[in-house]
Amino acid sequence: MPATGPRPTLTAVADRAGVSIATASKVLNRHTDVAPATRARVETAVAELGYRTPGARRADGRRTVEFLVDVLDSPYAMEVLRGVTLAAEEVDVDVTVSRVRGGDRPEPASSWTRRLVTARRTGAIVVTAQVTGTTYASIARARVPVVVVDPLHLTTPELVSVGSTNWSGGRTATEHLLGLGHTRIGVVGGPEASISAVARVDGFRSAYQRAGLTPDPDLVRHVAFDRDAALHAADAMLRLPDRPTAVLASSDVQALGVLEAARRLGLAVPRDLSVVGYDDTYLAAWTNPPLTCVHQPLQDIGRVALRTVLGMDEGRLPDAHHIELATSLVVRDSTAPPPPGPDGRR
Numbered sequence: 001m002p003a004t005g006p007r008p009t010l011t012a013v014a015d016r017a018g019v020s021i022a023t024a025s026k027v028l029n030r031h032t033d034v035a036p037a038t039r040a041r042v043e044t045a046v047a048e049l050g051y052r053t054p055g056a057r058r059a060d061g062r063r064t065v066e067f068l069v070d071v072l073d074s075p076y077a078m079e080v081l082r083g084v085t086l087a088a089e090e091v092d093v094d095v096t097v098s099r100v101r102g103g104d105r106p107e108p109a110s111s112w113t114r115r116l117v118t119a120r121r122t123g124a125i126v127v128t129a130q131v132t133g134t135t136y137a138s139i140a141r142a143r144v145p146v147v148v149v150d151p152l153h154l155t156t157p158e159l160v161s162v163g164s165t166n167w168s169g170g171r172t173a174t175e176h177l178l179g180l181g182h183t184r185i186g187v188v189g190g191p192e193a194s195i196s197a198v199a200r201v202d203g204f205r206s207a208y209q210r211a212g213l214t215p216d217p218d219l220v221r222h223v224a225f226d227r228d229a230a231l232h233a234a235d236a237m238l239r240l241p242d243r244p245t246a247v248l249a250s251s252d253v254q255a256l257g258v259l260e261a262a263r264r265l266g267l268a269v270p271r272d273l274s275v276v277g278y279d280d281t282y283l284a285a286w287t288n289p290p291l292t293c294v295h296q297p298l299q300d301i302g303r304v305a306l307r308t309v310l311g312m313d314e315g316r317l318p319d320a321h322h323i324e325l326a327t328s329l330v331v332r333d334s335t336a337p338p339p340p341g342p343d344g345r346r
Contacts, residue, residue: 008049016045028118047114051143063122064094065309068112070127072099075252075281076225076298077127080149083302084125093122093310100126116144123309125149125302145312147305152194160312162305162323166196169294169327170203170248173276176292176329177246178211181337182274186219186237186244188230188254197222200250200278219244223254230257238265238273245338246274252283255291259334270336280330289333297325 014024019038026034027042034042045051067084069077081097088095100112116124123145148161177185187204190197201220208215219237223229230249237244238261249255255277259269267273269289277284280295304325308318 008051010051012049013042013045013051016049017041028120043114043118046117051117062092062094063310063313064096064120065306066116066119066121066124067095067097068100068124068126069097070100074127075283076279079279079281079298080125080127080302080305083299084306085302086299087303087306091310093306095306096121113144122313123147125305125309126151145309147308147312149301149305150196152191152196158321160308160318160321160323162301162308162325163196164296164301164325165327166199167203167206169278169296170200171207172203172327172329173248173278173294174204174207176331177248177274177276177335178207178213180246180274180335182244182246183213183338184216184219184242184244184246186234186247187215187221188233188247188249188258189220189222190225190250190254192222194225197225197250204248225251225253227253227257227260230254231261232257234258234261235264238262238267244273246276246335248276248278250278252277252279252281252291252293254278255293256283256287259287270334272339274335274338276335284330284332287334292332292335293330295328295330297327300325 010021010024010028014021017024017038019042023034023038024042024045027039028046065084065088067081069081071077081095085095098112098115121144125147127149146160148159150163151159151161174185185204185208187201189201192198201222204220205215218240221233221237223233230253234247234257237247247258249258255275258275262269262273262275269275275291277291277293278296279298280293281298284291284293304323308323311318
């Protein structure tokens with residue numbers, strides 16, 4: 001994490017909070033014999049000054065990285081966490097998990113960065129959360145190494161992030177469906193505010209154009225990375241007079257919604273409708289039929305994020321601020337050639 005100027009001292013924290021050095025030290029060492037109001041003043045001073053204890057180690061000398069996620073039941077996030085914890089085991093680093101509130105009422109960055117500093121975290125890995133310029137400024141002041149996995153936005157070039165080749169993933173999935181003979185392909189994309197979702201749809205459009213086809217705008221829907229939102233979007237597409245013969249979802253969870261929409265309308269997958277998921281989490285192999293998916297190396301993304309955070313803590317910045325790992329296509333049983341038309345031809 002880049003930092004400028006001299007490192008703030010414990011004395012500066014105590015002066016800013018109007019307490020003694022001993023009291024400031026008690027708060028940073030998580031002693032319980034400090035009044036709540038006094039503790040709050042010290043924590044605020046820590047956040048404002050960007051004070052960080054040298055080495056960011058606990059009292060027992062161990063390093064701890066915090067895993068911050070906005071959705072606790074996300075298969076995507078759990079696969080990334082698996083990679084983080086496996087990598088942490090290899091280097092004897094502890095991992096803690098906490099929720100950072102997102103959505104319409106996101107938790108202020110100053111709040112969770114203050115928690116990182118007072119808990120003496122070595123660094124943090126933030127998953128699928130919005131990191132604005134204001135958020136980055138708070139991170140920079142705290143001087144805590146932070147790596148964001150698949151950020152919704154990349155508004156700050158200095159932000160270090162890890163993700164995958166989303167454009168290529170969208171294109172590869174579309175080429176697979178085109179190769180099977182599908183020419184009316186629907187897309188249940190993620191939110192338009194998400195750079196990864198937009199990149200996947202751009203990859204879809206690129207494959208379409210390369211095949212000399214024009215996507216039907218009625219068959220491209222941007223909704224939340226959510227089963228129910230995808231179900232409603234897919235239902236609307238599949239009720240069209242000239243419905244798609246295949247649907248590409250931007251996540252495995254969305255693909256579940258597409259499968260349910262098809263089931264409710266009496267469409268068999270893949271006989272009547274081909275479905276492609278995205279992520280290739282454990283859900284993909286458990287669906288009926290098992291999902292053809294764009295595979296994101298989520299565990300490897302977690303491993304890279306953990307190693308990058310530790311390297312930043314040791315003063316080593318990555319060669320690139322945004323690291324992308326390659327995607328690939330895993331073909332299972334949810335895709336097949338389109339059904340014959342009224343004249344018997346495909």
